[in-house]
Amino acid sequence: xxxxxxxxxxxxxxxxxxxxxxxxxxxxxxxxxxxxxxxxxxxxxxxxxxxxxxxxxxxxxxxxxxxxxxxxxxxxxxxxxxxxxxxxxxxxxxxxxxxxxxxxxxxxxxxxxxxxxxxxxxxxxxxxxxxxxxxxxxxxxxxxxxxxxxxxxxxxxxxxxxxxxxxxxxxxxxxxxxxxxxxxxxxxxxxxx
Amino acid sequence: xxxxxxxxxxxxxxxxxxxxxxxxxxxxxxxxxxxxxxxxxxxxxxxxxxxxxxxxxxxxxxxxxxxxxxxxxxxxxxxxxxxxxxxxxxxxxxxxxxxxxxxxxxxxxxxxxxxxxxxxxxxxxxxxxxxxxxxxxxxxxxxxxxxxxxxxxxxxxxxxxxxxxxxxxxxxxxxxxxxxxxxxxxxxxxxxxxxxxxxxxxxxxxxxxxxxxxxxxxxxxxxxxxxxxxxxxxxxxxxxxxxxxxxxxxxxxxxxxxxxxxxxxxxxxxxxxxxxxxxxxxxxxxxxxxxxxxxxxxxxxxxxxxxxxxxxxxxxxxxxxxxxxxxxxxxxxxxxxxxxxxxxxxxxxxxxxxxxxxxxxxxxxxxxxxxxxxxxxxxxxxxxxxxxxxxxxxxxxxxxxxxxxxxxxxxxxxxxxxxxxxxxxxxxxxxxxxx
Numbered sequence: 001x002x003x004x005x006x007x008x009x010x011x012x013x014x015x016x017x018x019x020x021x022x023x024x025x026x027x028x029x030x031x032x033x034x035x036x037x038x039x040x041x042x043x044x045x046x047x048x049x050x051x052x053x054x055x056x057x058x059x060x061x062x063x064x065x066x067x068x069x070x071x072x073x074x075x076x077x078x079x080x081x082x083x084x085x086x087x088x089x090x091x092x093x094x095x096x097x098x099x100x101x102x103x104x105x106x107x108x109x110x111x112x113x114x115x116x117x118x119x120x121x122x123x124x125x126x127x128x129x130x131x132x133x134x135x136x137x138x139x140x141x142x143x144x145x146x147x148x149x150x151x152x153x154x155x156x157x158x159x160x161x162x163x164x165x166x167x168x169x170x171x172x173x174x175x176x177x178x179x180x181x182x183x184x185x186x187x188x189x190x191x192x193x
Numbered sequence: 194x195x196x197x198x199x200x201x202x203x204x205x206x207x208x209x210x211x212x213x214x215x216x217x218x219x220x221x222x223x224x225x226x227x228x229x230x231x232x233x234x235x236x237x238x239x240x241x242x243x244x245x246x247x248x249x250x251x252x253x254x255x256x257x258x259x260x261x262x263x264x265x266x267x268x269x270x271x272x273x274x275x276x277x278x279x280x281x282x283x284x285x286x287x288x289x290x291x292x293x294x295x296x297x298x299x300x301x302x303x304x305x306x307x308x309x310x311x312x313x314x315x316x317x318x319x320x321x322x323x324x325x326x327x328x329x330x331x332x333x334x335x336x337x338x339x340x341x342x343x344x345x346x347x348x349x350x351x352x353x354x355x356x357x358x359x360x361x362x363x364x365x366x367x368x369x370x371x372x373x374x375x376x377x378x379x380x381x382x383x384x385x386x387x388x389x390x391x392x393x394x395x396x397x398x399x400x401x402x403x404x405x406x407x408x409x410x411x412x413x414x415x416x417x418x419x420x421x422x423x424x425x426x427x428x429x430x431x432x433x434x435x436x437x438x439x440x441x442x443x444x445x446x447x448x449x450x451x452x453x454x455x456x457x458x459x460x461x462x463x464x465x466x467x468x469x470x471x472x473x474x475x476x477x478x479x480x481x482x483x484x485x486x487x488x489x490x491x492x493x494x495x496x497x498x499x500x501x502x503x504x505x506x507x508x509x510x511x512x513x514x515x516x517x518x519x520x521x522x523x524x525x526x527x528x529x530x531x532x533x534x535x536x537x538x539x540x541x542x543x544x545x546x547x548x549x550x551x552x553x554x555x556x557x558x559x560x561x562x563x564x565x566x567x568x569x570x571x572x573x574x575x576x577x578x579x580x581x582x583x584x585x586x587x588x589x590x591x592x593x594x595x596x597x598x599x600x601x602x603x604x605x606x607x608x609x610x611x612x613x614x615x616x617x618x619x620x621x622x623x624x625x626x627x628x
Contacts, residue, residue, distance in 0.1 A: 136204050
């Protein structure tokens, strides 16, 4: 397994959906094979999934909970998975579902700001911390569906077709939602688009 | 050069990198939840979804009346009365019951089917559980008429997309049900309303049931990107609808959670909240007029700030707003920082005159020796005049990183906690009760 991109958004993208080998032989929730396979998947992808949930939720503890729940669900259903090679897609869908569920609850304003990053990529460093704080705050003020579209599009760099599949909406709705989300974000940031 | 798209890309990636490699807790697979064997998908088989207390049979008729097997006992019909204290007197003026959506696993943040639980306001005791009638699998929203006896529940099919071995909930058409709790027998009764199901493409961003449960208002966001307000007559299902062309969104800063719409007792005037991103308006619309939503008037506006909207010396975070049934006040949770200092916050529930827009009074003002997190406070219910509210208060006692939310009744400067309605949470899951 290639760990070089562990935690990166690209590691969660659709093309890697088949990168996770299934366990050899039959396995159920009580089987060691399932535990080993799910644990291996967690080791490889938990960081990226927690990061995805954190971008969506803005709350680290909730993000970790969502990811733990998703892997727990994967473990419990391991023997029902027809295609173990798609386990990553399964768990990523579960994480996004978990985020939607959390976001459907009343949320709390991140009034006091966004913590500073512990490490920043060159791309991330292109924004000053204050700019990033503004963009992140504005992003978190979007309606849930608009935020999800933008995160899938610009954080995971997913194509429209994949976003449509994951969210259960049409590609045209993805486009229009993204358009509206960016327009609203521009308003929030005081931009004229 | 630095487009908005690239700023979003950079900001999200930088935010993600706050989670450092090696800082993720280990996977815990302990005590996996056993599920009964059944069909993989949700639906009729609903593996892992235990039998509900109340079997609700689907009916072929347009209006299906579904009797429940549990009678509500007590409360207005014989609940053990509280002692003659301030608590009891505060309880006496509140609606007797509330409805709260809940999943089977209260500790999970993963999307799960939700049922409705009827509880007594005075004790918090669960009195009945209502499951969505087949083929619907989950309740998504609930609105109350304010009397504690009539509610509308929006049900969805809980279709789970199983493509690629993954699962995600599809936006199925939403069907509305009326839940009434009989003042005579105390029994809840669920009735399918003769309202056409909302299409899958429509996202509901708000729902309000009028006093007397005669009219249901629904804010729809997402159907062809045209926002509209629909008003249905509960008894007949007849519909009026208006499209909003005024910019912004008919929603709130909680993604549509909480109260976006509210009714005046006259059954005609509807208050709705418009969020423009850098400003928030509460508008009043006469649904009996021939004019469109553009003819609505601004009752209270909170202009001019990207994060929170200050108005005078109070700041509104954009969560719930209610118009009082007597049409006199607009009520919402607010903070005030300018009066004190940047390190001292006053949190309260401000009532603005619906006629002049001026702040008239602040109920339950509390000072905090720190900058408060505005959205932890909210308003959940108001009596006819706004003299008594049910609110969410952020109280002390939670561990670092969490909030202790206590729901209670507010009259003047008095806050009376409601039993069973305290929760410590980092983000969720919290479903606010609805009266």
